[in-house]
Amino acid sequence: MPSNIVSSNIPDIVIGRLPIYLRALTRLAQEGQDVTSSHELGQRLGISSAQIRKDLSHFGGFGKQGTGYQIAYLIEQLKQVLKVNREWDVALVGAGDLGHAVANYRGFSDRGFRIVCVFDSDADKIGRQIGQHVIEPFDHLKATITERNIRVAMIAVPAQNAQGVADKLIDAGVRAILNYAPISLNVPSGVYVQYIDPVVHLQRMTYYLD
Amino acid sequence: MPSNIVSSNIPDIVIGRLPIYLRALTRLAQEGQDVTSSHELGQRLGISSAQIRKDLSHFGGFGKQGTGYQIAYLIEQLKQVLKVNREWDVALVGAGDLGHAVANYRGFSDRGFRIVCVFDSDADKIGRQIGQHVIEPFDHLKATITERNIRVAMIAVPAQNAQGVADKLIDAGVRAILNYAPISLNVPSGVYVQYIDPVVHLQRMTYYLD
DNA sequence: AACTGTGAAGTTTTTCACAGCC
DNA sequence: GGCTGTGAAAAACTTCACAGTT
Numbered sequence: 417m418p419s420n421i422v423s424s425n426i427p428d429i430v431i432g433r434l435p436i437y438l439r440a441l442t443r444l445a446q447e448g449q450d451v452t453s454s455h456e457l458g459q460r461l462g463i464s465s466a467q468i469r470k471d472l473s474h475f476g477g478f479g480k481q482g483t484g485y486q487i488a489y490l491i492e493q494l495k496q497v498l499k500v501n502r503e504w505d506v507a508l509v510g511a512g513d514l515g516h517a518v519a520n521y522r523g524f525s526d527r528g529f530r531i532v533c534v535f536d537s538d539a540d541k542i543g544r545q546i547g548q549h550v551i552e553p554f555d556h557l558k559a560t561i562t563e564r565n566i567r568v569a570m571i572a573v574p575a576q577n578a579q580g581v582a583d584k585l586i587d588a589g590v591r592a593i594l595n596y597a598p599i600s601l602n603v604p605s606g607v608y609v610q611y612i613d614p615v616v617h618l619q620r621m622t623y624y625l626d
Numbered sequence: 627m628p629s630n631i632v633s634s635n636i637p638d639i640v641i642g643r644l645p646i647y648l649r650a651l652t653r654l655a656q657e658g659q660d661v662t663s664s665h666e667l668g669q670r671l672g673i674s675s676a677q678i679r680k681d682l683s684h685f686g687g688f689g690k691q692g693t694g695y696q697i698a699y700l701i702e703q704l705k706q707v708l709k710v711n712r713e714w715d716v717a718l719v720g721a722g723d724l725g726h727a728v729a730n731y732r733g734f735s736d737r738g739f740r741i742v743c744v745f746d747s748d749a750d751k752i753g754r755q756i757g758q759h760v761i762e763p764f765d766h767l768k769a770t771i772t773e774r775n776i777r778v779a780m781i782a783v784p785a786q787n788a789q790g791v792a793d794k795l796i797d798a799g800v801r802a803i804l805n806y807a808p809i810s811l812n813v814p815s816g817v818y819v820q821y822i823d824p825v826v827h828l829q830r831m832t833y834y835l836d
Numbered sequence: 837a838a839c840t841g842t843g844a845a846g847t848t849t850t851t852c853a854c855a856g857c858c
Numbered sequence: 859g860g861c862t863g864t865g866a867a868a869a870a871c872t873t874c875a876c877a878g879t880t
Contacts, residue, residue: 429849435829439808443785453861461810465861466851473863481862482858499832506828517727518824523808527825528832567835568828575653592831594824598649598733600671608834610827614728614804615737617820618716618778619645621802622709622738624818625777639871663839675839676873683841691840692880 430471431498436461437468438494445487453484500528507561507590509581510572511536511544511551514596518572519547529568533560537577554584561588570594582609640681641708646671647678648704655697663694710738717771717800719791720782721746721754721761724806728782729757739778743770747787764794771798780804792819 440460444452454465454472461468472478472490475497479485495501506529508519519534534546537554544551552560561569569590571581578597585593586607595601598613650670654662664675664682671678682688682700685707689695705711716739718729729744744756747764754761762770771779779800781791788807795803801817808823 427848431833432830434833435823435826436810438829439823439826440810443809455861460812462812464851466853467849469862470850470864477863479862480858481856482860484861497833498829499835500829504828504832513727513730517723520723521824523825527829529825529828568832570824591835592828594827594831599653600646600650602670602672608831610831612822612824612827613645613649614731614780614822615733615739616645616649617804617822618714618739618802619648619708619710619737620642621804621818621820622714622778623641623644623707625709625801637870665839674873676875677871679840680842680872687841689840690880691878692838694839 426474430474433463433467433471434494434498437471438491438498438500441487441491441494445491450487451484452487452490454479456484495528498528502528504529504568505532505564505566506530507532507557507566507569507585508534508572509536509557509569509585510596511538511541511546512572515572516546518570518596519549531570532564532566535560557584558588561585561590566590568592568594570596572596575599636684640684643673643677643681644704644708647681648701648708648710651697651701651704655701660697661694662697662700664689666694705738708738712738714739714778715742715774715776716740717742717767717776717779717795718744718782719746719767719779719795720806721748721751721756722782725782726756728780728806729759741780742774742776745770767794768798771795771800776800778802778804780806782806785809 437457440457454468458465458468478490478493508515508531511534515534519531524530531547534549534551535554535557536542536551541551542553567590569585571578571593573581575597578595578599579601582593582601582603586603591606592608594610594612596612598615601609603609647667650667664678668675668678688700688703718725718741721744725744729741734740741757744759744761745764745767746752746761751761752763777800779795781788781803783791785807788805788809789811792803792811792813796813796817803819804822805811805819806822808825811819813819
Protein backbone atom coordinates (compact mmCIF):
# COMPACT_ATOMS: atom_id res chain seq x y z
CA MET A 417 0.00 0.00 0.00
CA PRO A 418 2.16 2.86 -1.13
CA SER A 419 0.53 5.65 0.78
CA ASN A 420 0.93 7.99 -2.12
CA ILE A 421 3.87 8.38 -4.46
CA VAL A 422 5.72 5.14 -5.00
CA SER A 423 9.42 5.71 -5.12
CA SER A 424 10.31 2.40 -6.74
CA ASN A 425 8.89 0.70 -9.75
CA ILE A 426 8.04 -2.64 -8.23
CA PRO A 427 4.29 -3.16 -7.96
CA ASP A 428 2.90 -3.14 -4.45
CA ILE A 429 0.93 -6.25 -5.25
CA VAL A 430 4.23 -8.06 -5.74
CA ILE A 431 5.55 -6.76 -2.41
CA GLY A 432 2.38 -8.04 -0.80
CA ARG A 433 3.09 -11.59 -1.91
CA LEU A 434 6.69 -11.71 -0.72
CA PRO A 435 5.81 -12.20 2.97
CA ILE A 436 3.66 -15.16 1.93
CA TYR A 437 6.54 -16.67 0.03
CA LEU A 438 8.83 -16.03 2.95
CA ARG A 439 6.44 -17.72 5.35
CA ALA A 440 6.08 -20.79 3.15
CA LEU A 441 9.83 -21.03 2.58
CA THR A 442 10.51 -20.81 6.29
CA ARG A 443 8.13 -23.66 6.81
CA LEU A 444 9.80 -25.76 4.13
CA ALA A 445 13.15 -25.07 5.77
CA GLN A 446 11.77 -26.18 9.14
CA GLU A 447 10.60 -29.37 7.51
CA GLY A 448 14.20 -29.98 6.55
CA GLN A 449 13.96 -29.28 2.83
CA ASP A 450 16.90 -27.60 1.09
CA VAL A 451 15.66 -26.85 -2.40
CA THR A 452 12.31 -26.01 -3.91
CA SER A 453 10.86 -24.95 -7.24
CA SER A 454 8.40 -22.29 -8.31
CA HIS A 455 6.06 -25.11 -9.12
CA GLU A 456 6.19 -26.70 -5.67
CA LEU A 457 5.86 -23.37 -3.93
CA GLY A 458 2.98 -22.41 -6.16
CA GLN A 459 1.16 -25.65 -5.44
CA ARG A 460 1.43 -25.06 -1.73
CA LEU A 461 0.19 -21.51 -1.99
CA GLY A 462 -2.36 -21.80 -4.74
CA ILE A 463 -0.39 -19.40 -6.95
CA SER A 464 0.88 -20.08 -10.46
CA SER A 465 4.52 -20.94 -10.84
CA ALA A 466 4.92 -18.26 -13.48
CA GLN A 467 3.76 -15.63 -11.08
CA ILE A 468 6.25 -16.68 -8.46
CA ARG A 469 9.10 -16.64 -10.95
CA LYS A 470 8.05 -13.27 -12.29
CA ASP A 471 7.69 -11.80 -8.80
CA LEU A 472 11.12 -13.01 -7.73
CA SER A 473 12.72 -11.87 -10.96
CA HIS A 474 12.09 -8.26 -9.98
CA PHE A 475 14.83 -8.59 -7.40
CA GLY A 476 17.37 -10.67 -9.26
CA GLY A 477 17.99 -14.22 -10.32
CA PHE A 478 17.65 -16.23 -7.14
CA GLY A 479 17.17 -19.62 -8.75
CA LYS A 480 19.12 -22.10 -10.85
CA GLN A 481 17.78 -23.48 -14.09
CA GLY A 482 17.14 -27.17 -13.91
CA THR A 483 17.41 -27.12 -10.11
CA GLY A 484 15.13 -24.55 -8.55
CA TYR A 485 15.74 -22.35 -5.54
CA GLN A 486 18.07 -22.92 -2.63
CA ILE A 487 15.63 -22.36 0.24
CA ALA A 488 18.02 -20.90 2.81
CA TYR A 489 19.45 -18.51 0.25
CA LEU A 490 16.05 -17.39 -1.01
CA ILE A 491 14.89 -16.78 2.56
CA GLU A 492 17.89 -14.56 3.18
CA GLN A 493 17.28 -12.64 -0.01
CA LEU A 494 13.59 -12.08 0.71
CA LYS A 495 14.35 -10.97 4.25
CA GLN A 496 16.75 -8.45 2.85
CA VAL A 497 14.25 -7.16 0.29
CA LEU A 498 11.55 -6.82 2.95
CA LYS A 499 14.06 -5.34 5.39
CA VAL A 500 13.31 -7.95 8.03
CA ASN A 501 16.90 -9.16 8.21
CA ARG A 502 16.96 -6.70 11.11
CA GLU A 503 14.56 -6.44 14.05
CA TRP A 504 12.05 -3.59 14.12
CA ASP A 505 10.97 -2.09 17.42
CA VAL A 506 7.20 -1.86 17.56
CA ALA A 507 4.90 0.20 19.77
CA LEU A 508 1.54 -1.23 20.78
CA VAL A 509 -1.32 1.09 21.66
CA GLY A 510 -4.23 -0.45 23.54
CA ALA A 511 -4.03 -2.99 26.34
CA GLY A 512 -7.51 -4.49 26.23
CA ASP A 513 -8.24 -8.10 25.35
CA LEU A 514 -6.85 -7.68 21.89
CA GLY A 515 -3.82 -5.75 23.08
CA HIS A 516 -3.08 -8.54 25.52
CA ALA A 517 -3.33 -11.19 22.85
CA VAL A 518 -1.04 -9.21 20.57
CA ALA A 519 1.45 -8.49 23.36
CA ASN A 520 1.65 -12.15 24.27
CA TYR A 521 1.89 -13.40 20.72
CA ARG A 522 5.09 -15.40 20.25
CA GLY A 523 5.23 -15.09 16.50
CA PHE A 524 6.79 -11.67 16.08
CA SER A 525 10.34 -12.07 17.26
CA ASP A 526 11.69 -14.52 14.74
CA ARG A 527 10.08 -12.71 11.85
CA GLY A 528 11.57 -9.27 12.29
CA PHE A 529 9.54 -7.51 14.97
CA ARG A 530 9.72 -6.90 18.69
CA ILE A 531 7.14 -5.10 20.79
CA VAL A 532 9.07 -2.71 22.99
CA CYS A 533 6.36 -0.58 24.60
CA VAL A 534 2.66 -0.66 25.33
CA PHE A 535 0.37 2.31 25.92
CA ASP A 536 -3.13 2.68 27.29
CA SER A 537 -5.26 5.56 28.46
CA ASP A 538 -7.02 3.63 31.23
CA ALA A 539 -5.67 4.73 34.60
CA ASP A 540 -6.39 1.29 36.05
CA LYS A 541 -4.13 -0.39 33.52
CA ILE A 542 -1.18 1.98 33.67
CA GLY A 543 1.70 0.49 35.57
CA ARG A 544 0.43 -3.04 35.16
CA GLN A 545 2.52 -5.69 33.49
CA ILE A 546 1.64 -6.98 30.02
CA GLY A 547 3.89 -9.57 28.48
CA GLN A 548 7.21 -8.26 29.72
CA HIS A 549 6.23 -4.60 29.50
CA VAL A 550 4.81 -2.08 31.90
CA ILE A 551 1.81 -0.31 30.46
CA GLU A 552 2.63 3.36 29.96
CA PRO A 553 0.16 6.23 29.91
CA PHE A 554 -0.82 7.92 26.69
CA ASP A 555 1.08 11.08 27.37
CA HIS A 556 4.37 9.19 27.41
CA LEU A 557 3.68 8.15 23.87
CA LYS A 558 5.49 10.85 21.99
CA ALA A 559 8.51 10.93 24.28
CA THR A 560 9.02 7.17 24.28
CA ILE A 561 8.53 6.75 20.55
CA THR A 562 10.74 9.66 19.63
CA GLU A 563 13.44 8.65 22.06
CA ARG A 564 13.58 5.06 20.91
CA ASN A 565 13.17 6.08 17.29
CA ILE A 566 10.25 3.73 16.74
CA ARG A 567 8.87 3.61 13.20
CA VAL A 568 6.31 0.83 13.45
CA ALA A 569 3.17 0.66 15.60
CA MET A 570 0.04 -1.38 16.12
CA ILE A 571 -3.29 0.14 17.09
CA ALA A 572 -5.60 -2.00 19.23
CA VAL A 573 -7.99 0.59 20.64
CA PRO A 574 -11.72 1.11 20.05
CA ALA A 575 -12.68 2.53 16.65
CA GLN A 576 -13.59 5.95 17.97
CA ASN A 577 -10.08 6.51 19.35
CA ALA A 578 -8.12 5.02 16.48
CA GLN A 579 -7.73 8.12 14.31
CA GLY A 580 -6.58 10.21 17.26
CA VAL A 581 -4.03 7.58 18.22
CA ALA A 582 -2.82 7.36 14.64
CA ASP A 583 -2.32 11.13 14.52
CA LYS A 584 -0.26 11.04 17.70
CA LEU A 585 1.83 8.13 16.49
CA ILE A 586 2.58 9.82 13.21
CA ASP A 587 3.46 13.03 14.98
CA ALA A 588 5.89 11.03 17.08
CA GLY A 589 7.60 9.63 14.00
CA VAL A 590 5.81 6.37 13.27
CA ARG A 591 5.70 5.52 9.56
CA ALA A 592 3.99 2.13 9.46
CA ILE A 593 0.77 1.32 11.29
CA LEU A 594 -1.01 -1.97 11.67
CA ASN A 595 -4.56 -1.00 12.56
CA TYR A 596 -6.79 -3.50 14.35
CA ALA A 597 -9.60 -0.98 14.82
CA PRO A 598 -12.47 -1.37 12.34
CA ILE A 599 -12.07 2.00 10.69
CA SER A 600 -10.17 3.46 7.75
CA LEU A 601 -7.44 5.87 8.80
CA ASN A 602 -6.46 9.11 7.15
CA VAL A 603 -2.72 9.44 7.04
CA PRO A 604 -0.32 11.72 5.19
CA SER A 605 1.84 10.63 2.31
CA GLY A 606 4.82 8.60 3.41
CA VAL A 607 2.91 6.77 6.13
CA TYR A 608 1.80 3.21 5.47
CA VAL A 609 -1.24 1.52 6.98
CA GLN A 610 -2.40 -2.05 6.95
CA TYR A 611 -5.73 -3.20 8.33
CA ILE A 612 -6.87 -6.22 10.27
CA ASP A 613 -10.63 -6.41 10.64
CA PRO A 614 -11.88 -9.97 11.02
CA VAL A 615 -15.40 -8.98 10.03
CA VAL A 616 -14.23 -7.58 6.71
CA HIS A 617 -12.60 -10.92 5.98
CA LEU A 618 -15.69 -12.85 7.01
CA GLN A 619 -18.01 -10.68 4.95
CA ARG A 620 -15.82 -11.19 1.95
CA MET A 621 -16.46 -14.92 2.19
CA THR A 622 -20.16 -15.00 2.94
CA TYR A 623 -20.81 -13.49 -0.48
CA TYR A 624 -19.83 -16.86 -1.92
CA LEU A 625 -21.93 -18.97 0.44
CA ASP A 626 -25.59 -19.74 -0.20
CA MET B 627 -10.86 -15.35 -2.90
CA PRO B 628 -12.85 -17.72 -5.02
CA SER B 629 -11.36 -20.99 -3.94
CA ASN B 630 -11.52 -22.28 -7.46
CA ILE B 631 -14.26 -21.83 -10.00
CA VAL B 632 -16.15 -18.61 -9.61
CA SER B 633 -19.80 -19.10 -10.29
CA SER B 634 -20.63 -15.45 -10.87
CA ASN B 635 -18.97 -12.90 -13.06
CA ILE B 636 -18.30 -10.21 -10.49
CA PRO B 637 -14.59 -9.83 -9.79
CA ASP B 638 -13.49 -10.97 -6.37
CA ILE B 639 -11.52 -7.78 -5.96
CA VAL B 640 -14.81 -5.90 -6.10
CA ILE B 641 -16.37 -8.17 -3.49
CA GLY B 642 -13.36 -7.49 -1.31
CA ARG B 643 -14.06 -3.77 -1.28
CA LEU B 644 -17.73 -4.03 -0.41
CA PRO B 645 -17.15 -4.74 3.29
CA ILE B 646 -14.97 -1.62 3.42
CA TYR B 647 -17.74 0.44 1.88
CA LEU B 648 -20.23 -1.08 4.26
CA ARG B 649 -18.06 -0.26 7.25
CA ALA B 650 -17.60 3.36 6.18
CA LEU B 651 -21.30 3.78 5.42
CA THR B 652 -22.26 2.39 8.81
CA ARG B 653 -19.97 4.91 10.39
CA LEU B 654 -21.48 7.76 8.39
CA ALA B 655 -24.93 6.62 9.46
CA GLN B 656 -23.83 6.57 13.10
CA GLU B 657 -22.61 10.11 12.66
CA GLY B 658 -26.14 11.00 11.67
CA GLN B 659 -25.61 11.52 7.97
CA ASP B 660 -28.39 10.49 5.56
CA VAL B 661 -26.89 10.88 2.13
CA THR B 662 -23.41 10.56 0.68
CA SER B 663 -21.69 10.60 -2.69
CA SER B 664 -19.10 8.42 -4.35
CA HIS B 665 -16.77 11.36 -4.03
CA GLU B 666 -17.20 11.76 -0.28
CA LEU B 667 -16.92 8.04 0.34
CA GLY B 668 -13.86 7.84 -1.87
CA GLN B 669 -12.17 10.68 -0.01
CA ARG B 670 -12.70 8.93 3.29
CA LEU B 671 -11.36 5.65 2.01
CA GLY B 672 -8.61 6.79 -0.30
CA ILE B 673 -10.37 5.23 -3.28
CA SER B 674 -11.40 7.00 -6.48
CA SER B 675 -15.03 7.94 -6.84
CA ALA B 676 -15.16 6.26 -10.24
CA GLN B 677 -14.13 2.99 -8.70
CA ILE B 678 -16.82 3.14 -6.10
CA ARG B 679 -19.48 3.90 -8.67
CA LYS B 680 -18.23 1.14 -10.94
CA ASP B 681 -18.11 -1.36 -8.09
CA LEU B 682 -21.64 -0.56 -6.96
CA SER B 683 -22.95 -0.60 -10.51
CA HIS B 684 -22.30 -4.34 -10.68
CA PHE B 685 -25.24 -4.84 -8.37
CA GLY B 686 -27.69 -2.28 -9.66
CA GLY B 687 -28.28 1.43 -9.57
CA PHE B 688 -28.25 2.30 -5.90
CA GLY B 689 -27.74 6.03 -6.30
CA LYS B 690 -29.61 9.03 -7.64
CA GLN B 691 -28.08 11.36 -10.18
CA GLY B 692 -27.59 14.80 -8.80
CA THR B 693 -28.10 13.58 -5.25
CA GLY B 694 -25.86 10.65 -4.41
CA TYR B 695 -26.62 7.60 -2.28
CA GLN B 696 -29.18 7.24 0.47
CA ILE B 697 -26.94 5.78 3.18
CA ALA B 698 -29.49 3.60 4.96
CA TYR B 699 -30.67 2.16 1.67
CA LEU B 700 -27.16 1.48 0.39
CA ILE B 701 -26.26 -0.22 3.65
CA GLU B 702 -29.26 -2.52 3.29
CA GLN B 703 -28.35 -3.34 -0.28
CA LEU B 704 -24.72 -4.10 0.52
CA LYS B 705 -25.73 -6.27 3.45
CA GLN B 706 -27.97 -8.20 1.13
CA VAL B 707 -25.25 -8.61 -1.49
CA LEU B 708 -22.76 -9.80 1.12
CA LYS B 709 -25.45 -11.96 2.75
CA VAL B 710 -24.96 -10.34 6.14
CA ASN B 711 -28.56 -9.22 6.40
CA ARG B 712 -28.81 -12.46 8.35
CA GLU B 713 -26.63 -13.65 11.25
CA TRP B 714 -24.10 -16.39 10.61
CA ASP B 715 -23.26 -18.86 13.34
CA VAL B 716 -19.50 -19.16 13.70
CA ALA B 717 -17.36 -21.84 15.31
CA LEU B 718 -14.12 -20.83 16.99
CA VAL B 719 -11.30 -23.34 17.31
CA GLY B 720 -8.57 -22.50 19.80
CA ALA B 721 -9.02 -20.97 23.23
CA GLY B 722 -5.57 -19.55 23.87
CA ASP B 723 -4.82 -15.86 24.24
CA LEU B 724 -5.93 -15.14 20.72
CA GLY B 725 -9.02 -17.32 21.00
CA HIS B 726 -9.99 -15.44 24.14
CA ALA B 727 -9.58 -12.07 22.47
CA VAL B 728 -11.65 -13.23 19.52
CA ALA B 729 -14.33 -14.76 21.72
CA ASN B 730 -14.65 -11.57 23.74
CA TYR B 731 -14.63 -9.26 20.74
CA ARG B 732 -17.83 -7.18 20.69
CA GLY B 733 -17.67 -6.27 17.04
CA PHE B 734 -19.13 -9.40 15.43
CA SER B 735 -22.76 -9.37 16.40
CA ASP B 736 -23.96 -6.21 14.69
CA ARG B 737 -22.10 -7.04 11.50
CA GLY B 738 -23.58 -10.41 10.73
CA PHE B 739 -21.73 -12.96 12.85
CA ARG B 740 -22.19 -14.71 16.16
CA ILE B 741 -19.77 -17.11 17.78
CA VAL B 742 -21.82 -20.06 18.94
CA CYS B 743 -19.21 -22.60 20.00
CA VAL B 744 -15.58 -22.81 21.00
CA PHE B 745 -13.29 -25.83 20.79
CA ASP B 746 -9.91 -26.64 22.24
CA SER B 747 -7.83 -29.78 22.62
CA ASP B 748 -6.32 -28.81 25.98
CA ALA B 749 -7.93 -30.93 28.72
CA ASP B 750 -7.37 -28.13 31.24
CA LYS B 751 -9.46 -25.72 29.21
CA ILE B 752 -12.36 -27.95 28.36
CA GLY B 753 -15.43 -27.15 30.42
CA ARG B 754 -14.16 -23.66 31.24
CA GLN B 755 -16.16 -20.62 30.33
CA ILE B 756 -15.03 -18.31 27.53
CA GLY B 757 -17.19 -15.32 26.73
CA GLN B 758 -20.58 -16.94 27.21
CA HIS B 759 -19.53 -20.33 25.92
CA VAL B 760 -18.27 -23.49 27.48
CA ILE B 761 -15.12 -24.76 25.80
CA GLU B 762 -15.84 -28.07 24.12
CA PRO B 763 -13.34 -30.79 23.34
CA PHE B 764 -12.09 -31.39 19.85
CA ASP B 765 -13.98 -34.60 19.35
CA HIS B 766 -17.28 -32.79 19.71
CA LEU B 767 -16.35 -30.67 16.75
CA LYS B 768 -17.95 -32.63 13.98
CA ALA B 769 -21.13 -33.40 15.88
CA THR B 770 -21.71 -29.84 17.02
CA ILE B 771 -20.94 -28.25 13.68
CA THR B 772 -23.01 -30.71 11.72
CA GLU B 773 -25.91 -30.51 14.12
CA ARG B 774 -26.01 -26.73 14.16
CA ASN B 775 -25.32 -26.56 10.45
CA ILE B 776 -22.41 -24.18 10.90
CA ARG B 777 -20.77 -22.96 7.69
CA VAL B 778 -18.26 -20.42 9.02
CA ALA B 779 -15.31 -20.96 11.36
CA MET B 780 -12.26 -19.23 12.74
CA ILE B 781 -8.99 -21.01 13.43
CA ALA B 782 -6.89 -19.69 16.31
CA VAL B 783 -4.57 -22.61 17.01
CA PRO B 784 -0.81 -22.97 16.57
CA ALA B 785 0.43 -23.23 12.99
CA GLN B 786 1.29 -26.91 13.22
CA ASN B 787 -2.30 -27.84 14.07
CA ALA B 788 -4.07 -25.50 11.69
CA GLN B 789 -4.23 -27.75 8.62
CA GLY B 790 -5.59 -30.65 10.66
CA VAL B 791 -8.23 -28.43 12.20
CA ALA B 792 -9.17 -27.08 8.79
CA ASP B 793 -9.60 -30.59 7.44
CA LYS B 794 -11.90 -31.50 10.31
CA LEU B 795 -13.92 -28.33 9.93
CA ILE B 796 -14.39 -28.90 6.23
CA ASP B 797 -15.35 -32.49 6.81
CA ALA B 798 -17.99 -31.25 9.25
CA GLY B 799 -19.46 -28.93 6.65
CA VAL B 800 -17.67 -25.62 7.12
CA ARG B 801 -17.28 -23.63 3.89
CA ALA B 802 -15.63 -20.41 5.01
CA ILE B 803 -12.56 -20.25 7.26
CA LEU B 804 -10.87 -17.28 8.80
CA ASN B 805 -7.40 -18.51 9.62
CA TYR B 806 -5.34 -16.72 12.27
CA ALA B 807 -2.56 -19.30 12.13
CA PRO B 808 0.49 -18.19 10.13
CA ILE B 809 0.27 -20.86 7.46
CA SER B 810 -1.38 -21.28 4.08
CA LEU B 811 -4.14 -23.87 4.10
CA ASN B 812 -4.93 -26.39 1.43
CA VAL B 813 -8.65 -26.64 0.93
CA PRO B 814 -10.85 -28.19 -1.72
CA SER B 815 -12.78 -26.21 -4.28
CA GLY B 816 -15.88 -24.60 -2.83
CA VAL B 817 -14.21 -23.76 0.48
CA TYR B 818 -13.09 -20.18 1.07
CA VAL B 819 -10.22 -19.11 3.27
CA GLN B 820 -9.12 -15.70 4.48
CA TYR B 821 -5.92 -15.10 6.40
CA ILE B 822 -5.00 -12.86 9.28
CA ASP B 823 -1.28 -12.85 9.96
CA PRO B 824 -0.09 -9.60 11.52
CA VAL B 825 3.50 -10.28 10.56
CA VAL B 826 2.61 -10.54 6.89
CA HIS B 827 1.01 -7.11 7.13
CA LEU B 828 3.99 -5.65 8.95
CA GLN B 829 6.49 -7.10 6.49
CA ARG B 830 4.54 -5.63 3.65
CA MET B 831 5.12 -2.18 5.09
CA THR B 832 8.77 -2.41 6.12
CA TYR B 833 9.69 -2.76 2.47
CA TYR B 834 8.80 0.91 2.09
CA LEU B 835 10.68 2.13 5.17
CA ASP B 836 14.36 2.99 5.10
C1' DA C 837 -25.05 22.52 -10.38
C1' DA C 838 -24.30 18.11 -8.71
C1' DC C 839 -24.05 13.58 -9.18
C1' DT C 840 -24.66 8.70 -11.10
C1' DG C 841 -23.87 4.93 -14.34
C1' DT C 842 -21.15 3.36 -18.05
C1' DG C 843 -18.85 2.56 -22.55
C1' DA C 844 -14.23 3.35 -24.06
C1' DA C 845 -9.41 4.15 -23.19
C1' DG C 846 -5.62 3.39 -20.52
C1' DT C 847 -2.93 0.87 -17.19
C1' DT C 848 -1.63 -2.98 -14.50
C1' DT C 849 -1.29 -7.73 -13.64
C1' DT C 850 -1.21 -12.44 -15.01
C1' DT C 851 -0.32 -16.06 -18.02
C1' DC C 852 1.90 -18.05 -21.94
C1' DA C 853 5.52 -20.13 -24.08
C1' DC C 854 10.11 -20.77 -24.98
C1' DA C 855 15.30 -19.88 -25.16
C1' DG C 856 18.89 -21.01 -22.29
C1' DC C 857 21.08 -23.56 -18.62
C1' DC C 858 22.00 -27.46 -15.29
C1' DG D 859 14.26 -33.81 -18.32
C1' DG D 860 13.56 -30.25 -15.38
C1' DC D 861 13.72 -25.78 -14.24
C1' DT D 862 14.47 -20.53 -14.39
C1' DG D 863 13.96 -15.91 -16.28
C1' DT D 864 11.54 -13.16 -19.49
C1' DG D 865 9.60 -10.92 -23.60
C1' DA D 866 5.12 -11.01 -25.68
C1' DA D 867 0.18 -11.87 -25.43
C1' DA D 868 -3.84 -12.01 -22.84
C1' DA D 869 -6.72 -10.82 -19.17
C1' DA D 870 -8.14 -8.02 -15.51
C1' DC D 871 -8.70 -3.79 -13.44
C1' DT D 872 -8.91 1.29 -13.05
C1' DT D 873 -9.64 5.72 -14.78
C1' DC D 874 -11.59 8.85 -18.02
C1' DA D 875 -15.05 11.52 -19.62
C1' DC D 876 -19.58 12.40 -20.63
C1' DA D 877 -24.66 11.54 -21.56
C1' DG D 878 -28.42 11.57 -18.78
C1' DT D 879 -31.07 12.56 -14.51
C1' DT D 880 -32.45 15.15 -10.44
